[in-house]
Amino acid sequence: MNMIKIGPVGAGYGAGGIIWDEKGRDQVAGFLISYNENAILSLQFLYYEDDNFVLSTLFYYADDGFNDHSAIVFDYPSELLTSISGSSEKVGNDKPVLTSIKFGTNKGSYGPFGTPKVTTEPNNIADFDFQIGNHRLFGGFHGTENYRRVQSIGVYVKTQVNDQLQ
Numbered sequence: 783m784n785m786i787k788i789g790p791v792g793a794g795y796g797a798g799g800i801i802w803d804e805k806g807r808d809q810v811a812g813f814l815i816s817y818n819e820n821a822i823l824s825l826q827f828l829y830y831e832d833d834n835f836v837l838s839t840l841f842y843y844a845d846d847g848f849n850d851h852s853a854i855v856f857d858y859p860s861e862l863l864t865s866i867s868g869s870s871e872k873v874g875n876d877k878p879v880l881t882s883i884k885f886g887t888n889k890g891s892y893g894p895f896g897t898p899k900v901t902t903e904p905n906n907i908a909d910f911d912f913q914i915g916n917h918r919l920f921g922g923f924h925g926t927e928n929y930r931r932v933q934s935i936g937v938y939v940k941t942q943v944n945d946q947l948q
Contacts, residue, residue: 789936
């Protein structure tokens, strides 16, 4: 199936982070997230594949003992991802990182996790809002991580609705 790659928002692929790509993993059923007041520290996604629930790779995790953690499980298969929004910021001389993220579904929303607008310098802030819609067009995640946090996130969107999923 053809897909459009949107993003990433945050530190781009040339910023020295480790690239991760979940293209084609379109049956998202939940996620695990850790965060603090400065950044999204890790993301891990729960997928439904081959009649089983499976976890993705953990996209970076740094636990200093002062982080918040959330585990969200969707009401799969009736609940589906419809949007992802949040903010990315460059704080000081560091490369941009995700500072907040919110996941929307056809049944509600989860988050925001983290803190939007950590810095007061408007040129260092980038808000994002990926609207996927209610037609099962989500096609996967992609992004970058560094040794301490999630630097960026993007999505794949299917170019046409898969008839067998409707």
